[in-house]
Amino acid sequence: MDRIYSCIKFYRGYLIIEEESGYLTGLSYSSRCEFGEPSTSLSHRLSKLISRYEEGFPIDFRGIPISFRYGSEFDIMVWTVVRKIPYGGLRTYKWVAERVLDSRYSRVVGRSLSKNPILIVVPCHRIIKSDYTLGGFTDGVEFKKYLLTLEGHDIRDNKVIR
DNA sequence: GTTGCCGAGGCAG
DNA sequence: CTGCCTCGGCAAC
Numbered sequence: 001m002d003r004i005y006s007c008i009k010f011y012r013g014y015l016i017i018e019e020e021s022g023y024l025t026g027l028s029y030s031s032r033c034e035f036g037e038p039s040t041s042l043s044h045r046l047s048k049l050i051s052r053y054e055e056g057f058p059i060d061f062r063g064i065p066i067s068f069r070y071g072s073e074f075d076i077m078v079w080t081v082v083r084k085i086p087y088g089g090l091r092t093y094k095w096v097a098e099r100v101l102d103s104r105y106s107r108v109v110g111r112s113l114s115k116n117p118i119l120i121v122v123p124c125h126r127i128i129k130s131d132y133t134l135g136g137f138t139d140g141v142e143f144k145k146y147l148l149t150l151e152g153h154d155i156r157d158n159k160v161i162r
Numbered sequence: 163g164t165t166g167c168c169g170a171g172g173c174a175g
Numbered sequence: 176c177t178g179c180c181t182c183g184g185c186a187a188c
Binding site: 092093094097103104105106107108109110111112113114116124127128129130131134135136137138141144 | 181182183184185
């Protein structure tokens with residue numbers, strides 16, 4: 001039950017991979033790399049997918065085994081719903097809220113997503129506001145913009161086109 | 163386009 | 176327990 005960390009280059013910094021007994025338990029962004037290169041089959045596999053993803057290929061991360069180590073019941077439900085959104089997909093905070101409880105919880109959905117422990121694999125960047133503006137992002141809206149652009153979206157003036 | 167009220171949850175005080 | 180903030184939404188200027 002030991003926890004293994006590694007990191008790979010991504011965007012302007014690194015993605016920190018955290019795994020535990022064959023499950024991905026964390027993927028976070030950092031400007032610095034505090035760990036070694038991937039050394040397990042899971043991290044190798046993920047690393048390969050991530051680099052192809054960054055090259056612009058439509059990568060499906062839904063086959064990666066994940067496990068949530070923490071989070072309230074509500075958080076887990078939000079992350080579980082969001083994980084199913086396919087590559088290139090776009091949904092609103094309200095859409096997620098309706099599927100977890102009801103539409104009044106859209107703001108709470110935002111709070112849960114701000115605590116998303118597994119970036120990209122749980123694609124919280126595919127959640128935007130109802131008026132098609134981007135909404136927030138813990139690691140910076142520029143990063144969110146980068147991910148959405150990778151997936152083929154056209155963004156102008158902090159707003160997804162069409 | 164901008165303002166203002168509403169909202170559930172989480173947390174500091 | 177109260178008050179304040181948050182990765183939103185909607186109505187109304």
